[in-house]
Amino acid sequence: MSETNGAGTSAVHSHVFLGEAHQTSERKTWAVIWLCTAMMVAEIVGGWLFGSIALIADGLHMSTHAGALLLAALAYTYARRYANDTRFTFGTGKLGDLAGFTSAIILAMIALLIGYESVSRLFEPVPIHFAEAIPIACFGLVINLASAWLLSGGHHHDHGHSHGHGHGPAHTEHDHDESQRIATADGSVVLEVFEDGVPPRFRLHAETGAPLVASAASIETVRPDGTRQVFALIDRGDYLESVDDIPEPHAFDANVSINGQGYPVTFEEHEHAHGAAVRDNNMRAAVIHVIADAAVSVLVIVGLVLARAFGWLWMDPLAGIIGAFVIASWSFGLIRDTGAILLDMNPDRRMADNLRRAIESEGDQLADLHLWRLGPGHLGAIVSVVTPTQRGEAYYRSKMARFRALSHLTIEVRQAAHASAGGSSGSLLAV
Template sequence: MAHDHSHHGGHDSQRRLFWAILLTGGFMVAEVVGGILSGSLALLADAGHMLTDTAALALAWFAARISRRPADERRSFGYHRVQILAAFVNGLTLIAIVAWILFEAIRRLISPVEVTGSTMLVIAGLGLVVNVVVFAILHFGDRENLNIRGAALHVLGDLLGSVAAIVAALVILATDWMPIDPLLSVLVALLILRSAWKLTRESGHILLEGAPEGVDPSTLRREIPEQLEAVCNVHHVHIWSLTPGRHLVSLHAAIDEGEDRQATLVAIRSLLGERYGLYHATIQLESRHECADAPVSDEAHDEASDRS
């Protein structure tokens, strides 16, 4: 039976990312011009940060576009995993940016850099407005889409950076105390790092085909025979996610001789969908002694593999 893996939110995600690219890229150009006219190294450095964000948004947009391609003979699940790959790359990029910010902050604490507070305040204020608009565009999109979340985290980093720059500019104008700039940058970097690590961990878990949160294979092995009298035991259980919210499962179920195989299959599918939210299931039915390689549990199978 053919399965439709299309994502109805793909058009909306792609549109939101497109507008985010236009706004972020457009302000990046304005920031470069402002940095050159004012001679502000801080603004030029922030423009470089926004360049990486524009590239990250472009990657997310490209992934959203590619993921809408229909499934074919070579890729029966379609291209949805491209979004997860983009989210993983964006997460790693954010961690690299955090490392650079921390390094630059330490360097500036050791050797303070002169910053023009007034110019910094104006550009940072404009940047805050642009970043708030872009973040709102992405935040109210598909919140289960890791690709959108990764792009939003990049913009959130810029937004927090703009707030920090405004505070730093006000402090510099009032007190001429330059270390406030790198100190606030460290605070922003640590806030970004927490979210970046979570994004990288979640997308990496999906790429490694780990079991989705809240669904435990051992629970299925125990509860399916408890709920369905026709089922003797369940083994070879594998649960993974195509994308967040799109979970898949395959399993073997042993039943007694004489049981209605079709009715049991329907009952297992209904239980998986209604109780665990697993609507895409591949189920192999066997008689109690039919599967020669079936251990009582997957743990026993793993122990046997370790001994060999």
């Protein structure tokens, strides 16, 4: 067994599988904690000086808010500091998912407490001090909105570029290959392979200059084995689209013909991770916590205003019950997603299917495949191939190089029984 980091072979390779925005997210979380702590101290001190028990109560509530975010911040810090600790076989990339799972449990408990208290108040109403309660609820909403803005500003939870650590890049962008910009005599045009929720097709549009005419444009692909295919284009309004789907893999030279002039371009396919495979669940849990708090604040404000205006005291506990259901729903989704990662469920079925097609495209058989998440944008895979040929690990490693999110790959190659007089044989390669 040998190991490689993508650039060459070495005895040891890195197991740092943190998301690209890890340190940025860590700084944001600590900033929100300091904001909440400052507001907590101000409310408790102010409540004590001015004799407002409601202000003190909201300050104590803010302390639980800061405590929940502290879990996320410590997870970021710990994962970063111990990312190279050899005790963690596959790095610390999953620590954020563990923190997210724990936060989801805490959110579920909060939902139960809010629901229980709200139902109790429906049957046993308590006096409401509207003059203090409404301003404090509005103040809490402002703090929660500011916290949500600090946490989510500039951060995309489901996509974005994620650069690899140790094993080469792990790009996790949207679901089409890189665009090719072509300079023509009439202006610049852009060609891309588009497959966002649809079968992969070429899309061609004018970036500058006159619009393209479908009858005057076509695309011919030339694959490494010499296979050629011509794609006719149809007008879709803002762009031209190929009539036929593009077969896998999407690695080929293409000659784009526009008004009788040919323009050569080259596509090198990079398979991207999708959805749950790239999401930062630690940041997601922190954002859900502050948004849930903000949602409850909005419901409380509405309930208090209606209760004060019309005497509907039942509106306040009703708002609490609705808020409890909303928080419980978000908590369930977070528990489901983080639990799946902690149990090493397949995080990207689409990539698993594409891996199988890539391996079996030339008559080999994928005997076994394990695909799991190591951290945001980083996947691990164990691949077992049965082949009637004498192909080795290097062949399959190069074939799977386009799966850029595979940050840790172990390959086993076995000869088919009929291909070897001595029976099957196998070897392993970890990358």
